[in-house]
Amino acid sequence: MNAPHEVEILLVEDDPNDVELTLRALKDRNFVNQVFVARDGAEALDFFFGDGKHRWHETGIVPRVILLDLKLPKVDGLEVLRRLKGDERTRALPVVILTSSREEPDIAAAYHLGANSYIVKPVDFEAFARAVSDVGLYWALLNEPPH
Amino acid sequence: MNLLLARETPAFLPHGYCYLWQPGVLGLHLVSDTVITLSYYSIPVGLVWFVRHRRDVPFDWIFWLFAIFIAGCGTTHLMEIWTLWHPDYWLAGAVKAVTALASIGTAVALVPLLPKVVKLPSPDQLAAANKELESFSYSVSHDLRSPLRAIDGFARMLAEDHGAALAPDAQRQLGVIRANAARMGQLIDDLLAFSRLGRKAIEAAPVDLAELARTVAEELRREVADRPIEVAIESVPPARGDRSLLRQVLINLLGNAFKFTRGRAPARITFGARRDRGETVYYVRDNGVGFDMAYAAKLFGVFQRLHRAEEFEGTGVGLALVQRIVRRHGGRVWAEARVDEGASFYFTLSGRGAA
Numbered sequence: 001m002n003a004p005h006e007v008e009i010l011l012v013e014d015d016p017n018d019v020e021l022t023l024r025a026l027k028d029r030n031f032v033n034q035v036f037v038a039r040d041g042a043e044a045l046d047f048f049f050g051d052g053k054h055r056w057h058e059t060g061i062v063p064r065v066i067l068l069d070l071k072l073p074k075v076d077g078l079e080v081l082r083r084l085k086g087d088e089r090t091r092a093l094p095v096v097i098l099t100s101s102r103e104e105p106d107i108a109a110a111y112h113l114g115a116n117s118y119i120v121k122p123v124d125f126e127a128f129a130r131a132v133s134d135v136g137l138y139w140a141l142l143n144e145p146p147h
Numbered sequence: 148m149n150l151l152l153a154r155e156t157p158a159f160l161p162h163g164y165c166y167l168w169q170p171g172v173l174g175l176h177l178v179s180d181t182v183i184t185l186s187y188y189s190i191p192v193g194l195v196w197f198v199r200h201r202r203d204v205p206f207d208w209i210f211w212l213f214a215i216f217i218a219g220c221g222t223t224h225l226m227e228i229w230t231l232w233h234p235d236y237w238l239a240g241a242v243k244a245v246t247a248l249a250s251i252g253t254a255v256a257l258v259p260l261l262p263k264v265v266k267l268p269s270p271d272q273l274a275a276a277n278k279e280l281e282s283f284s285y286s287v288s289h290d291l292r293s294p295l296r297a298i299d300g301f302a303r304m305l306a307e308d309h310g311a312a313l314a315p316d317a318q319r320q321l322g323v324i325r326a327n328a329a330r331m332g333q334l335i336d337d338l339l340a341f342s343r344l345g346r347k348a349i350e351a352a353p354v355d356l357a358e359l360a361r362t363v364a365e366e367l368r369r370e371v372a373d374r375p376i377e378v379a380i381e382s383v384p385p386a387r388g389d390r391s392l393l394r395q396v397l398i399n400l401l402g403n404a405f406k407f408t409r410g411r412a413p414a415r416i417t418f419g420a421r422r423d424r425g426e427t428v429y430y431v432r433d434n435g436v437g438f439d440m441a442y443a444a445k446l447f448g449v450f451q452r453l454h455r456a457e458e459f460e461g462t463g464v465g466l467a468l469v470q471r472i473v474r475r476h477g478g479r480v481w482a483e484a485r486v487d488e489g490a491s492f493y494f495t496l497s498g499r500g501a502a
């Protein structure tokens with residue numbers, strides 16, 4: 001796990017392969033030490049609202065962007081999104097949905113709940129790597145956060 | 148003699164005894180029999196129209212039987228009117244006898260039919276089953292993508308990180324893994340497109356198919372700029388349908404024509420239309436490798452291929468997609484070909500843009 005002060009991107013993803021591929025894609029653009037991974041929705045919520053060691057408001061860790069999968073064990077991605085966008089403290093954090101689902105209802109629900117972007121993971125690794133690194137580059141480096 | 152005359156001379160009221168010597172009773176029977184006759188004659192017309200327009204309706208013979216039986220009933224009421232003034236009771240009896248036969252035939256035929264009919268799925272059940280199938284194939288397609296991404300991604304990482312350490316044969320094998328992952332990805336994407344089609348609503352509008360064919364052919368030609376290809380786009384009657392879906396039809400049919408004329412110099416591809424028994428038949432014709440008509444029935448099935456992957460690439464979804472789009476437009480698609488002498492694909496559109 002990465003050191004707290006280095007956290008720039010929060011990746012919420014349960015598939016270990018996708019985690020590794022995402023980290024690899026980010027590493028190719030030198031994001032390697034700035035990614036925190038939550039393996040399910042509960043862990044993601046714990047990061048923001050829990051009593052664990054990752055309580056973001058105590059440690060001052062503010063991810064520049066949250067990459068959120070939709071199909072997650074325990075608490076699903078849409079619920080995580082609803083909680084994040086429903087809380088005054090986390091509402092301003094950019095959330096990018098990164099998922100396999102191209103289902104129209106999923107896309108509509110995500111935007112309705114306040115998702116900042118919605119990306120369908122490509123099968124092809126090169127396309128996937130490009131998508132992930134573009135997202136990282138844009139939200140973690142180019143985009144000016146609200147604080 | 149007519150009713151008016153009868154009113155004037157009540158003594159000559161036809162069937163005066165039966166109708167209590169009251170013109171009102173006679174009039175009531177006359178009007179009612181007339182209305183019954185007319186409606187009994189109109190119902191068979193509706194039934195026959197229905198079975199002729201819905202050729203796929205199951206047990207269509209029972210509708211014919213109903214039509215004959217109801218027409219017979221109408222005729223018996225017509226005879227009721229006729230015999231008011233003409234004592235053709237033998238004829239009236241004969242008409243009744245024929246109607247009796249038709250009615251008992253219908254009644255008997257219904258007995259074994261009812262248990263079968265009651266088992267027919269309702270439109271709601273079919274729609275629900277279809278929806279279930281759609282969402283099933285859709286989620287399967289999505290869940291298939293994740294492992295595929297891992298296969299492709301890790302093979303790629305292996306090639307990048309350890310490619311130098313691998314023997315040439317190992318590198319080739321890695322390439323085979325990646326090529327097959329890409330192929331599987333293509334299959335899934337095609338399947339997804341096919342599945343999505345069932346759910347997309349058709350937006351019907353006038354479409355210039357010749358212009359559409361011209362743009363599609365130009366795009367396809369750019370991909371094979373080095374090949375000698377003569378494309379002829381003839382002017383065709385205006386069509387009505389969903390532009391983006393009809394574009395898919397042309398991409399697949401013209402794409403196939405481009406693909407299966409590989410090696411022909413020059414390749415000749417024609418898009419055109421002809422009138423056939425009152426409907427417009429559009430066609431795409433090529434002078435490519437063609438196929439054996441013995442396998443024509445397989446042509447439009449999903450994942451059905453008539454050529455080996457080494458000869459001609461493809462997933463076998465294209466023509467299934469074409470058929471689905473054409474059918475959703477209320478049309479038909481078929482093909483004619485001979486081995487090594489080219490193929491022609493024909494399709495019609497109802498113009499209604501039916502769902």
